[in-house]
Amino acid sequence: MGKYILRRLIIALPSLLGISLILFVLLALAPGDPFGELATNSNVPPEVREALRVKFGIDDPIFIRYLRWLAAMLQGDWGFSFASRINVDQLILQRVPTTLFVVGSSQILALAVALPVGVYAAMRPYSIFDQIANTFAFIGFSLPTFFTGLLLILIFSINLGWLPFVYRVDIPATGWLWHWEYFKQAIMPISVLGLFQAASYTRYVRSAVLDVIRLDYVTTARSKGLNEGKVVIKHVVRNALIPVVTLVALQMPAVFGGAIVTEQIFRIPGIGSLLISAILANDTPVIMAVTFVFACLVVIFNLLADIIYGWLDPRISYR
Amino acid sequence: MAGSTHASPIADVVVPLEGRPRHISPGYEVWRKFRRHRMAVASIGVLTLLTAAVLFGPLIWRIPINEIDFTARLAHPSWDHPFGTDDLGQDLLARMLYGGRISLAVGFAAMAVAIIVGVLIGAISGISRGSVDAALMWITDLFLALPQLPLLLLVIYLFRDFLKNWVGPEGGVFILIVLVIGAFRWMPVARLVRAQFLSLREKEFVEAARALGATTPRLVIRHILPNSLGPVIVAGTIDVAAAIIAESTLSFLGLGFPPDIPTWGRLLFDAKDYLDIAPHWALFAGAAIFLTVLTINFIGDGLRDALDPRRVM
Numbered sequence: 001m002g003k004y005i006l007r008r009l010i011i012a013l014p015s016l017l018g019i020s021l022i023l024f025v026l027l028a029l030a031p032g033d034p035f036g037e038l039a040t041n042s043n044v045p046p047e048v049r050e051a052l053r054v055k056f057g058i059d060d061p062i063f064i065r066y067l068r069w070l071a072a073m074l075q076g077d078w079g080f081s082f083a084s085r086i087n088v089d090q091l092i093l094q095r096v097p098t099t100l101f102v103v104g105s106s107q108i109l110a111l112a113v114a115l116p117v118g119v120y121a122a123m124r125p126y127s128i129f130d131q132i133a134n135t136f137a138f139i140g141f142s143l144p145t146f147f148t149g150l151l152l153i154l155i156f157s158i159n160l161g162w163l164p165f166v167y168r169v170d171i172p173a174t175g176w177l178w179h180w181e182y183f184k185q186a187i188m189p190i191s192v193l194g195l196f197q198a199a200s201y202t203r204y205v206r207s208a209v210l211d212v213i214r215l216d217y218v219t220t221a222r223s224k225g226l227n228e229g230k231v232v233i234k235h236v237v238r239n240a241l242i243p244v245v246t247l248v249a250l251q252m253p254a255v256f257g258g259a260i261v262t263e264q265i266f267r268i269p270g271i272g273s274l275l276i277s278a279i280l281a282n283d284t285p286v287i288m289a290v291t292f293v294f295a296c297l298v299v300i301f302n303l304l305a306d307i308i309y310g311w312l313d314p315r316i317s318y319r
Numbered sequence: 320m321a322g323s324t325h326a327s328p329i330a331d332v333v334v335p336l337e338g339r340p341r342h343i344s345p346g347y348e349v350w351r352k353f354r355r356h357r358m359a360v361a362s363i364g365v366l367t368l369l370t371a372a373v374l375f376g377p378l379i380w381r382i383p384i385n386e387i388d389f390t391a392r393l394a395h396p397s398w399d400h401p402f403g404t405d406d407l408g409q410d411l412l413a414r415m416l417y418g419g420r421i422s423l424a425v426g427f428a429a430m431a432v433a434i435i436v437g438v439l440i441g442a443i444s445g446i447s448r449g450s451v452d453a454a455l456m457w458i459t460d461l462f463l464a465l466p467q468l469p470l471l472l473l474v475i476y477l478f479r480d481f482l483k484n485w486v487g488p489e490g491g492v493f494i495l496i497v498l499v500i501g502a503f504r505w506m507p508v509a510r511l512v513r514a515q516f517l518s519l520r521e522k523e524f525v526e527a528a529r530a531l532g533a534t535t536p537r538l539v540i541r542h543i544l545p546n547s548l549g550p551v552i553v554a555g556t557i558d559v560a561a562a563i564i565a566e567s568t569l570s571f572l573g574l575g576f577p578p579d580i581p582t583w584g585r586l587l588f589d590a591k592d593y594l595d596i597a598p599h600w601a602l603f604a605g606a607a608i609f610l611t612v613l614t615i616n617f618i619g620d621g622l623r624d625a626l627d628p629r630r631v632m
Contacts (some may be wrong), residue, residue, distance in 0.1 A: 018461045023473075025363035099466050138358075138620075141611035144564050146571040146584070147605035150591055154602075158595045250463060257468030263567060265591070275469060276572055279476045294466035302464060 001310060008306045011301050019295040020073065024066050027288060059192030073292060079285030081278075088289045092271060096293065098169075099270030102189055103259050110196030110201050111248075117198075118205025119237060122213060133202060140199025145258045149192045149265035156188065164187055167268040189266045193258050197251065203249045208240040242313050252298045352625035361620025362614035370609060374418035382410040382565060384417045396599055411600060415607060422580045422611070424562050429562035432501025434555050437508025438544075444509065445516025446576035448541055456513070459506045467503045468568065474499050475574055486547055492576050498516065500565045508554050515547030545582040549626035556619035562610045567608050585610045 002282065070080075078088035121130040157165040164185050171181045215235050221231045260272035267273065271290050278286035310316050343351075354360060387407045396403045402411035422542070444455040460479045475495060482491035519525060520543060528542050569575035570584025590600035 014457075015464055018457075019465060022461075022470075023466070026474060026477060030481075078365060084362050105607060116440050129437055138613065138616060142560070142616050143609050144605075144612070146568060146587060147601075147609060148600050150587065150594060150605065154594050154598055157599075253464065253468075255465050255568075257568070260468050260472075261571070264572060275472065276574075278572060286472055289465065292470040294469045295464075298464055298466050 002072055003314075008303055008310075012303050016296065016299055017070075019299070020070055020292065021066065023292060023295070024069055025290060026064055027284075029063070034116060048085075049273065057181075068305050073289075078289040084283075084286075088285050091274070091286065092289055092293055095274050096267055097269045098268060099259055099272060100297075102186070102193065102262065102268060102270060103240045103255060105186070106190045106193035106197065107255065108258075109190055110197035113195065113198040114201030114205050115237070118202045119209050119232060119240075121202070122206045122209035123232070125210060130206075133206075137202045138200045140195060143196070145192055145196050145261045146265060148196065149188070149262060152188045152192060153265070165266060167266045169269055184221055185266075189262045189268055192265075193255070193262050196258060200251065201244070203250065204244050205240065208243045209236060209244075212236050212240045238312060242309065245305050245309050245312065249302050252301045252305075256294050256297060321517040330494045342577070346509070349625045353621050354626055356617075356621035358617045359624075362617035362621070365610065366618065368508055368613040369419070369607075369614070370423065373423060375417055376416040380416060382413045382510075385409060395597075402603045404596065405586075405600055406593060411586070413605060415583065415587065415604060417526045418580070418582040418586060418604075419607060421493070421580065421610075422566060423606070425493070425500070425566040426563040426611075426615075428493075428497040429500040429565075430502065430555050431560040432497060433504040433558050433562075434508055434551060436501065437505035437554075438512050438551060439510025441509035442516060442539060442544065445513040446520065446535065446543075452513075455509075457510065457537065459509050462503070463506045465503070468565075471499055471503065471565065471569065472572070472574060475569065489577070489580060491578075496566055496569065496575065500562045503565075504558050504561060508551055508558075510549045512547055513553055515550065518544055519546055552618055553623045553626060556615060556622055560615040560619070563608065563612055563615075 036311060048162055057240075076089050078092070080086075081088050081091055084091055115209065117133050121127075121133045124130055134212075153165045156163045165188070167185050167189065171178050171185075173181055220314050221235045222228075226235075256272075259270065260275060263270045263272035271293060275287065275290040277283075278290065341499060353443075387409060389587060403411055405414070440455055440459065444452045444459075475492075479492065482495050485491060521532030525538060525542055528538055533541070565584065566575060567587070570582045571588045573588050575584060576582050586604035587601055587608075588606065592596065593600060
């Protein structure tokens, strides 16, 4: 297993390099000179401008610029945020935990809904329950997150007044009350993101379980006299989860995309809302760094999925 | 094993041979299977209605989209304004009909881009062996792992002004959004096409054509490609829905089309600050996106059942 994890790590590295290359090429291809403002500013003498260009290596060959940029990114030297007057790595580190909390809880919620519903629907295919679950799944992944977010705010914050619609970091309470307030403000963002994912996961789980449940080894397990719960949980679900893990890993980019939207709607201070405000403020270093962090998060979650995959199906890790 | 479970309720239903006309065209066969998916058939009706409304609606409902009327600010739905008005008193029905054209156009154009790129890469990868195939599949996997929305935002941020100066504000953003959304959605198509190619190129009819002296391009275009299009059509349908959601998301974040072009996402973006006094503003635009995406997804599901009747086991 250790060897398998190491191998997956080595495979993940080239994709990170590929992503960094794509990011850099985009930045290099983009029209506009980072020193454009300096060029038009008549207070900057031409020799200073030239010295700055040499210092930052603007005129070097693109390959050398890429290597230098990559080295700086890897060392955590992500530049300085023009808008927030703070180093970019500090700014991002402040905000990553919030995003991870929202995304992580919503994934747990999504799986907690999708697994039981999908398994139960597959055990009784084309029953009333299956049809209702299927219809809800279709509605679920056809409802864009930005619309469900607004709908929930309209219902629970404006009409009923139960939940706050702005996510606050500084809750004026302590102890249990603080936790309660925190829980209340996290309900809506997490359920928007979680239920959207749950809809597609339910369909994956259902079809994966359907693939497995009629196999001969399940019949064997039943005829041995195992009770139905044990058959389903130990024999069916474990094998059915293998394709589900792959599909969930493929959904990771979409999950982080959804996180950007939810953070924006509920004003959660995570890296998604940081990205949007940086774009609106033309804060290029922050935009590049946040995009890179999102790419890293996707790769890390894919790695995690690979490890779970190896644990679920030992044949894979021994290959 | 006695029983087998179908992947879908309509897949591969046994029809008695007697009393059936002998010659059934493949197109009719697909329609016959598609028809069993009632939600998909209903969805075609709803989607046709929506498209017709968006295409011909502005010819009938002739209030200009930018007619400002401060006496009717944030008016609730009435006979004068069936969908109400926004904060400048502009008629929301007119604006939604106009925005729908853009949303649907972006959806279909981005789907076309995704399909063309996907089929091209999938076909090249599927027909060539060795390093070309491996390299193309590595790129495909890399794109699948890219965080799409952040990159979409980054590309639009970096290139928006350039294209705006080059093609004009509306056209430039349209081209940019279509290309970028398409560029992030071709990977599933490429994978499907490659998988089809890998199995089809070993089939007897391809072997026979090759034995008769057909060149590789002819094999691909005449024999393999037409047979691999079923899953591509399904993926393309789903792509339209995904592209509409992607465009609405960009507009909702305030980073899509310019503010004076009322796409559905943009309407939601503008409406979100008035949720408490004018909920109708957000509800109609959101419902339009939802209905379009839902019907397209149902049609995709129906097509999957009709074109790709996979049996479990």
